[in-house]
Amino acid sequence: MKAPLWHLTWRSIANRRLTALLTVVSVALAVALLLGVERLRHDAREGFASTISGTDLMVGARSGPVQLLLYSVFHIGNATNNVSWQSVRDIAALPEVDWLVPLSLGDSHRGFRVVGTTDDFFAHYRYGRGHGLAFADGRPFGDVFEAVVGAEVAARFGYRVGQSIVVSHGAGEATFAEHDDKPFTIVGVLERSGTPVDRSVLVSLEGIEAIHVDWAGGARLPGVNISAEHVRKFDLSPKSVTAALVGLKSRTAVFRVQRRINDWPAEPLLAVLPGATLQELWNVVAIAERALLAVSALVVAVGLAGLVAVVVASLGERRRELAILRALGASPGQVFRLLALESLLLGLAGCVLGIMLLSVAVAVAGPWLETRYGLPLSAGWPSAAEWRLLGAVLSAALLASLVPAWRAYRYSLADGMTIRI
Known part of the structure; x- marks a missing residue:
């Protein structure tokens, strides 16, 4: 046998090109799924860590870092306490602070959280790779009773600019106390960002104060009804807020400012780094990503098992071919390697x-995943982790090939030339 081994291998594959093509496609789909899950897992982790980016510190009442993140960013749960407005102003006046965006939570609209803030929120809130919030229609709020709705809120209820909405007291689907005497007018609809902002209704801090002027203890004061027009004459400056997003002039000062806020003399406060806390929260749910990767690995195993099955099934038809190779001088080892x-x-x-x-x-x-779900998928050359997975797949393919190769090795020349009836 004078022909090179790789040439014989290529001719053998070409002779069964349809079966070989189907086998390659099966393995390719399994590999694409495995690498896709790995890339999705990696990029989802980075995207999750970038749910809020460009913010150096988050400040709230002293509790736990994850709890502060959950209620202030993801709107899950409630704050243990509020932060006084005086402390917010004092923190904003620190020489290291570049900007501060207060957040006031506690009300809702048809199951979606209402967030009281300032128009600086639209300028400084960043997500993903530094993306800012964009308006699909309208503009930021500028009046006490103006609101901006997130993309999911608008899509769920068909809201458009100019419509009126009513805010309910308290969070959750089941709310029975509504501020129906002071409706808000939608002046803006945000584009989808894949962040909790999509599921939010944004109003001014003055708007939050206005709807609670004639309320106390979570209920309307008996016999007191201050209209929306008259409430504008009141001092609507907030007395407290739920949390605040803080941007610093220099990130080198982040730990110094964090320690200063954590030791705040006026009240017990907590300042956390959003990125580090997001990573901590991701570790809690990381078992799901590992399970998904395990399932895709099983799919690859099934694909390689199909490869082995195809090659083994073809051995019965190839006994005469292998016997001829043996007759032409091929050794059992060469048949094995073939x-x-x-x-x-x-x-x-x-x-x-x-x-x-x-x-x-x-x-x-x-692009669709990033726009719809805020999940940026990185295109380009496989990462180091993906190359390791490819190496593992090729190693598994080589190990799997030993089964049919060993069977071919055991075929004798006499067995290959025997006519079977």
Whole structure:
């Protein structure tokens, strides 16, 4: 046998090109799924950590870092206490602070959180890779009873600029106390960002104060009804807020400012780094990403099992071919290497095609996922982790090829030339 081994392998694959193509496609789909899950896991982790970016510190009443993050950013749960407005003003006046955006929570609209803030929120809130909030229609609020709704709120109820909405006291779906005497007019609809802002109704701090002027203890004062027009004559400066987003002039001062706020003399406060706390929160739910990666690994195993099944099933038809190779001088070791190389090439072709399929999928679905769910998928060359997974797939393909190669090795020349009836 004078022909090179790789040439014989290629001719053998070409002779069964349809079966080989189906095998390669099966492996490619499994590899694309495995790499896609790994990239989705990695980018989801980075995107989660960038739910709020560009903010150096988050300040709230002293509790726990994760709890502060959950209620102030993700609107899950409630604050243990508020931060006095005087402390907010004093923190904003610190020489290291560049900007401060207060957040006031506690009310809702048809199950969605109402967030009282200032118009600086639209200028300084960042997510993902430094993306800012954009308006699909309208503008930021400028009056006491003007509101801006997130994309999901607008889509759920069909809201448009100019419509009126009523805010309910308290959070959650079941709210029975409504501020129906002081409705808000929608003046802006935000584009979808894939962040909790999509599920929020944004109003001014003065608006939050206005709807509670004639309320006390979570209920309207008996016999007191101050109209929306008359409430403007009151001092609507907030007395306290739930939390605040803080941006510093220099990030080198972040730990110094954090310690100063954590030791605030006027009241017990907590300042946390959003990025570090988001990573801590992600570690709590990381078991889900590991389970997803395990499932995709099982899919790859099934794909490689299919490769082995195809090659083994073809051995019965190839006994005469292998016997002829033996008659032409091929040793059992060369037959072994022929089958092993064939399976390895099919696995390699599946990996290459899988990378191509993943690149096409990212190019097509990436922009939609980032716009719809705020999940940025990175296109480009596989990362180090993905290369390790590809190496593991090729190693598994090589190990799987040993099964049919060993069976071919055991076929004798006499067995291959025997006519079976």
